[in-house]
Amino acid sequence: MDYSVYDTADFVCDDSFVAWVKEGKDSAHWSAIFAEYPTQREAMEQAKAIILAAAQLPAFQLSATEEQALWEDIHMHMEQHDSTPVKIRRYSYWYWAAALLCITAGAAIWWLRPAQAPAAYSRLLEAASLEKNERMEEINEEEHPRTVSLPDGSSVVLQPGARISYPFPGCPERNCKREVYLSGAAYFEISRNTLQPFIVYANEMVINVLGTSFNVRAYEQDSLVEVHVKTGKISVSVQPLGDKVVANLSANQQAVLKRNTLAVAVLQTIPPVSTRKTEDVAVVNSFEFSDTPVDSVMAAIEHAYGVHISYDKALLAGCRLTASLTDEPLHEKIRLICKALEAGCIIEGDEITLTAKGCRPNVIEN
Structure with missing residues (x-):
C-alpha cells in the first residue's frame, strides 16, 4: 500500500487505521508507517483526532450542533496530543463532509458489530476443540447484569461485556462433565449433581464444583483471575500446570491467580462476597x-x-x-x-x- 498518496480522509476511512486508533491493533505496522512516511504524519494526526472525537458521539447521524461539537473535540485532541503541534489545513466543505460521512458510517458498523472474542477465551475454546456449531455462546451486550439459565438448571449472572460458552446440548451422558468457558465477570449458582462435576475455565484458572455459588472475575486485560466463594466448596487448579489442585476453598474465601507467574493465593473474603457491590462482582443478595x-x-x-x-x-x-x-x-x-x-x-x-x-x-x- 502506497501511503504517500493518503490524505486525512483516506486514513479516516481505512478500517485498519481506525482499529489501530481505537483498539491498538496492528500497532507495529502503523508505527512503522508513521516512521516511514514523515510527510504523512500531519494527516495521520488529524485522522486520529477525528476518530477519537467521533467516538464520543452516541449518534450516527450528525446534527449541526453535533458537527460543531465534533470539530471542537478535534481541535482539543490535536492540542492535547503529545507530539509536535500541527496545523489543521482548511479543506473545502465537501472534503470534510466526505470524511465525516466515512467516520460516522464506520462508527455505525463499529458499534453495531459483535464484540471480538478475547484471545485467552478463544484459545480455551480452541484447546477444547469446540466449534461454533458444537457450543452455545451467551454474551451480555447490555449495560446491566444478565442472567443465563444453563441446560442443567444452573444459572449464571453475566456482568456487562462478559461471555460464556458451553457444549450443546449440554451434558446428556450420566458421568460427563459440565464445562463452561468464561471471559469477564460472572456469578454462578450451580445445580448440584455429584455424577456430573461442573467446571469453569476462566483464563488460566480452572474451577471445579459440585453444587455451590461463587463469583469469578477473569478479564482478558487483567493480570489477576479471582474467584470468590459464597456458599459450598470449590477446588482450583491452573491449566498450564495440569490437573493438580492448588487450592480448596469454602464459603467466604477467595483465590487470586497471578497470571504472569501462575501463583495462587487463598484469602479470607471480608466482608462476605454476598455484601460486595462493585461493577465487577455480581450483586447477589443472601436471600x-x-x-x-x-x-x-x-x-x-x-x-x-x-x-x-x-x-x-x-x-x-x-x-x-x-x-x-x-x-x-x-x-x-x-x-x-x-x-x-x-x-x-x-x-x-x-x-x-x-x-x-x-x-x-x-x-x-x-
Whole structure:
C-alpha cells in the first residue's frame, strides 16, 4: 500500500487505521508507517483526532450542533496530543463532509458489530476443540447484569461485556462433565449433581464444583483471575500446570491467580462476597427472608438477576414469605416461591410471570 498518496480522509476511512486508533491493533505496522512516511504524519494526526472525537458521539447521524461539537473535540485532541503541534489545513466543505460521512458510517458498523472474542477465551475454546456449531455462546451486550439459565438448571449472572460458552446440548451422558468457558465477570449458582462435576475455565484458572455459588472475575486485560466463594466448596487448579489442585476453598474465601507467574493465593473474603457491590462482582443478595413482604422478595430477585417479574401486586399485597434461598439457581428459587404462594410460574428468558389466587402466611422449606 502506497501511503504517500493518503490524505486525512483516506486514513479516516481505512478500517485498519481506525482499529489501530481505537483498539491498538496492528500497532507495529502503523508505527512503522508513521516512521516511514514523515510527510504523512500531519494527516495521520488529524485522522486520529477525528476518530477519537467521533467516538464520543452516541449518534450516527450528525446534527449541526453535533458537527460543531465534533470539530471542537478535534481541535482539543490535536492540542492535547503529545507530539509536535500541527496545523489543521482548511479543506473545502465537501472534503470534510466526505470524511465525516466515512467516520460516522464506520462508527455505525463499529458499534453495531459483535464484540471480538478475547484471545485467552478463544484459545480455551480452541484447546477444547469446540466449534461454533458444537457450543452455545451467551454474551451480555447490555449495560446491566444478565442472567443465563444453563441446560442443567444452573444459572449464571453475566456482568456487562462478559461471555460464556458451553457444549450443546449440554451434558446428556450420566458421568460427563459440565464445562463452561468464561471471559469477564460472572456469578454462578450451580445445580448440584455429584455424577456430573461442573467446571469453569476462566483464563488460566480452572474451577471445579459440585453444587455451590461463587463469583469469578477473569478479564482478558487483567493480570489477576479471582474467584470468590459464597456458599459450598470449590477446588482450583491452573491449566498450564495440569490437573493438580492448588487450592480448596469454602464459603467466604477467595483465590487470586497471578497470571504472569501462575501463583495462587487463598484469602479470607471480608466482608462476605454476598455484601460486595462493585461493577465487577455480581450483586447477589443472601436471600434470607423472615416474614418479608412479597414485593420486597420480588424486588430483590429482579435487582440481583436482571429479570422482570410480573404478578398481581394488589392481590399479593398482604403476602409475606419466610425463606432461606442460599445457593439455589434462579429457576429453583422461583419454583420454591411459586410453590409457597401456590402460584403458577412461566419463565421465558428474563421475563417471569406469576399467577396466584391470593396468599396465606408462607414458609418455604428447602
